[in-house]
Amino acid sequence: KGSFKYAWVLDKLKAERERGITIDIALWKFETAKYYVTIIDAPGHRDFIKNMITGTSQADCAVLIVAAGVGEFEAGISKNGQTREHALLAFTLGVKQLIVGVNKMDSTEPPYSENRFEEIKKEVSSYIKKIGYNPAAVAFVPIS
Structure with missing residues (x-):
């Protein structure tokens, strides 16, 4: 692949x-x-x-990889999605430092879309705040 x-x-x-x-x-x-x-x-x-x-x-710190592709991100952040499950498990297991890698930014439309990155950052921040992370202390990094 x-x-x-x-x-x-x-x-x-x-x-x-x-x-x-x-x-x-x-x-x-x-x-x-x-x-x-x-x-x-x-x-x-x-x-x-x-x-x-x-x-x-x-772990002392987790890097949560989130796919930026249309459909992939939405599946991961959905109610039973892996993004939610992994973030929740990391926090529950005592991992208080989190970095979010927004992967596959080259597959957004247009490639490396700042709007898509900000949309993902906003939605992930909202969820991780609910489970106990401080989104202001979480680095979001666009990657491919």
Whole structure:
């Protein structure tokens, strides 16, 4: 899949690479002058929510990836959507720092639409505020 160009970096299982989804958590460690950092890549697919919980329960900060594509975002933010479920689980599991990556900005109309980004930011902010996050303290980052 074109949109999964670099997904193989942390996806180790053959099934993950074939299906283009993360199934199990993957760890990648590095350090800076001040910090030891462990990146935990956790699955977003609803079939592997148990693995997502395992990874998230070990985190100090979560990066919630939200798809910007028309229909994709709406499905994720809907009542039973994965965006809502993952944000709620992260907060419930004690992850109080949140970053939101608004992915697939190149697929918006027009590409990298500021209006679409702001619409997503507004709707996600409204939801995460309801579950306990302070949207003013959450960074929203447009990515592709």
